[in-house]
Amino acid sequence: MKNEEPRHFLLIAGRGSLPKLVYEELVSCGDNVEITFLPGSEHDDLTTRHTKINPDNFLDLLQKYRGMGVEHVVLAGGVDRPNQTSILFKHGETNNQINIMGGDDSILKQFITVIEEIGFKIWGVHQVIPQLINHNGVLTDRSPSSADKSDIIFAEEIVTSIGNADIGQAAVVRNNRCIAVETISTDWMLDSIKDVYSTFANNPDERGGILIKASKPNQDLRVDLPTIGPNTIQRVVSLGMSGLVIESGKVILIDLPKVIQMANQSGIFIWSKSINRNIREKYS
Amino acid sequence: MKNEEPRHFLLIAGRGSLPKLVYEELVSCGDNVEITFLPGSEHDDLTTRHTKINPDNFLDLLQKYRGMGVEHVVLAGGVDRPNQTSILFKHGETNNQINIMGGDDSILKQFITVIEEIGFKIWGVHQVIPQLINHNGVLTDRSPSSADKSDIIFAEEIVTSIGNADIGQAAVVRNNRCIAVETISTDWMLDSIKDVYSTFANNPDERGGILIKASKPNQDLRVDLPTIGPNTIQRVVSLGMSGLVIESGKVILIDLPKVIQMANQSGIFIWSKSINRNIREKYS
Incomplete structure (x- = not known):
């Protein structure tokens, strides 16, 4: 226009x-x-x-x-x-x-x-x-399970903590355990846990875990918005993860039709949701 | 006795x-x-x-x-x-x-x-x-530089954040940037950043960064105290890092004489100090 x-x-x-x-x-x-x-x-x-x-x-x-x-x-x-x-x-x-x-x-x-x-x-x-950030809700055929949702609750705390500390914008959570935290880049993080994930693969009952990607809590949205595209989806799929959570309205999704198609063909979920920024006081 | x-x-x-x-x-x-x-x-x-x-x-x-x-x-x-x-x-x-x-x-x-x-x-x-945790002060010939101390201030915030979230007990900071966060184990974390560190090595002016290892804030000290020994020192040295900060009284140091000898021979510092648990509100 x-x-x-x-x-x-x-x-x-x-x-x-x-x-x-x-x-x-x-x-x-x-x-x-x-x-x-x-x-x-x-x-x-x-x-x-x-x-x-x-x-x-x-x-x-x-x-x-x-x-x-x-x-x-x-x-x-x-x-x-x-x-x-x-x-x-x-x-x-x-x-x-x-x-x-x-x-x-x-x-x-x-x-x-x-x-x-x-x-x-x-x-x-x-x-x-x-339209690059205008996504909301579960975008895929598959939806997160209740076990995935439990991982997501922990993952939201993690991205809030590491965002506040300017460490990174993404993390991997599996069985309520933090497997990886983004520091250099999301793709680097996913590549670095290949060996860890291969040890999980020995137990076929294990769920795959989730990748979360979110903006930092008080980020200037004009620069450095986290970005997801086919490359990241391909890594999530090849690790055998369950799916991916992105922050609604604050994560750039490149090539949405291709991303959705890849996710549906591989049976992973993508959930665009607002992030709960409350941190539980676990040890006080 | x-x-x-x-x-x-x-x-x-x-x-x-x-x-x-x-x-x-x-x-x-x-x-x-x-x-x-x-x-x-x-x-x-x-x-x-x-x-x-x-x-x-x-x-x-x-x-x-x-x-x-x-x-x-x-x-x-x-x-x-x-x-x-x-x-x-x-x-x-x-x-x-x-x-x-x-x-x-x-x-x-x-x-x-x-x-x-x-x-x-x-x-x-x-x-x-x-005596395994009774260490305090700079234990080595080398002391942290003012630039190292700047990294350490950031590192103290990071271990506080990731400890509160039950993510891990260690991190690597270099030039005030978080390079890695412990999730699986400290040795795994140090192995995972070999490639990243090799790109830093192209610039001889760059300082080497620090490893920090601390207990979680409010940790039950009877179990899972972070532990440092010759294996970790060897990894810190081979990456070319400047040194290592451990939490005084809350990190087990195995084989102290050998650890100190290795550190002095390689020219890295080991600083046992209490950890500042205050988190700056960076983005509010």
């Missing part, structure tokens, strides 16, 4: 399929879109009008776009954490330093501050394409 | 070197010691007077020892989690079921309840051999 007044966007693109989805949505709305790519994130299918960002030109580049009349910025796609402990953004005579130590939230807040200080309005992917 | 009045102990032995240490300490005090071994925990060096526990004879065995005048029970050594979801302890005409679903605390509390109901007094390893 075309906007009456075209907006002028800068798309800061990371890895994965989100940047292309955002680009196509904005273009179809009649907006003007400039693109810059974060290091390691060049897209073959987004070849026009792009400039690669590096620490030496980042601030100058943003100022240039602002001078061209760009008013809006959207960050989309996965970002590899820089290996340095800090990044010095050079601009004219001044420098602007982002401290890379700390959790993802800490880094992204500094990043957003730099962009907003230049005068841009920052948009989240979900504000450009609301 | 001999007790004036010999006590009569049942040692329930798991894996590792703790059961032998406990056995030798009790014998040197002049106490009488019976031994039973949990499945998978036979010790070549503790061959006398032992009976293997299995779910079918566990309650009867405990009753037999109680009838023999055994008054004290000590649980020592690592225990593999049973693969079943519940264990039915058979005793005469009655059954006693322990639900294996849940975190370690939940299982151990049920286990302790069964033993106490029969009339035993339960001892922690640290009550038999207090």
Whole structure:
């Protein structure tokens, strides 16, 4: 649907399929879109009008776009954490330093501050394409069992605890036991428990456990929304898990029709639900 | 040092070197010691007077020892989690079921309840051999740097959060970022981040990060005290980490002289300190 007044966007693109989805949505709305790519994130299918960002030109580049009349910025796609402990953004005579130590939230807040200080309005992917997060209820043929629901109650406590502490946004729970907590990435976490799950497989009576993925309790939704897509579903299936819980309205679901189809073919459930943020005081 | 009045102990032995240490300490005090071994925990060096526990004879065995005048029970050594979801302890005409679903605390509390109901007094390893947990301060030639101390502040929050949620007792923090959280075991956690650490190694300026190991807040210290020994030190060293923080008075340190020697030879620090249990409200 075309906007009456075209907006002028800068798309800061990371890895994965989100940047292309955002680009196509904005273009179809009649907006003007400039693109810059974060290091390691060049897209073959987004070849026009792009400039690669590096620490030496980042601030100058943003100022240039602002001078061209760009008013809006959207960050989309996965970002590899820089290996340095800090990044010095050079601009004219001044420098602007982002401290890379700390959790993802800490880094992204500094990043957003730099962009907003230049005068841009920052948009989240979900504000450009609301249907990516508009899911609610059990999305699959299979529903969670009462045993799965017991795991989910514990899992909601875990994502609340680890979200508050800026550790991660996902966990695996099985038989009311926490098997894994996301730190590096969800896919890395799922790969790391292959051996553990293979020991479970010796007992065919055992249920498979659940993956939960949720936003952090007080997260800035404009950046770093947790994202689920076919790659994650494939890992959940190959581990033999029962299913997947995602936070309704706060987790991006990429390629929903394919995700649902994969889940139904494999017999897992996907439940989009609001997360209970109450923590029981277990040991007091 | 001999007790004036010999006590009569049942040692329930798991894996590792703790059961032998406990056995030798009790014998040197002049106490009488019976031994039973949990499945998978036979010790070549503790061959006398032992009976293997299995779910079918566990309650009867405990009753037999109680009838023999055994008054004290000590649980020592690592225990593999049973693969079943519940264990039915058979005793005469009655059954006693322990639900294996849940975190370690939940299982151990049920286990302790069964033993106490029969009339035993339960001892922690640290009550038999207090010197195993009597460590305090920086134990090594190397001290933590100010950057390490910054990681440690975050790490204290993490072990408090994951301890309250009965997730685990250890974590790895590096540059104020949580790299890993213990779920299965500390050694498993350290093995799982080898690949992650090898990517850090490309940048020689990077510090190595710290391992923290602490009891759960409000833990019953008689069972499941976190334990550190040469195996863990060897893993910390081979990953290239800076050092290790353990909770003073609440973490068992096995083979202290060897642990200190290994740490000093490798240039890592070991800091035994009380853990700050305050959680900052980061996102409110």
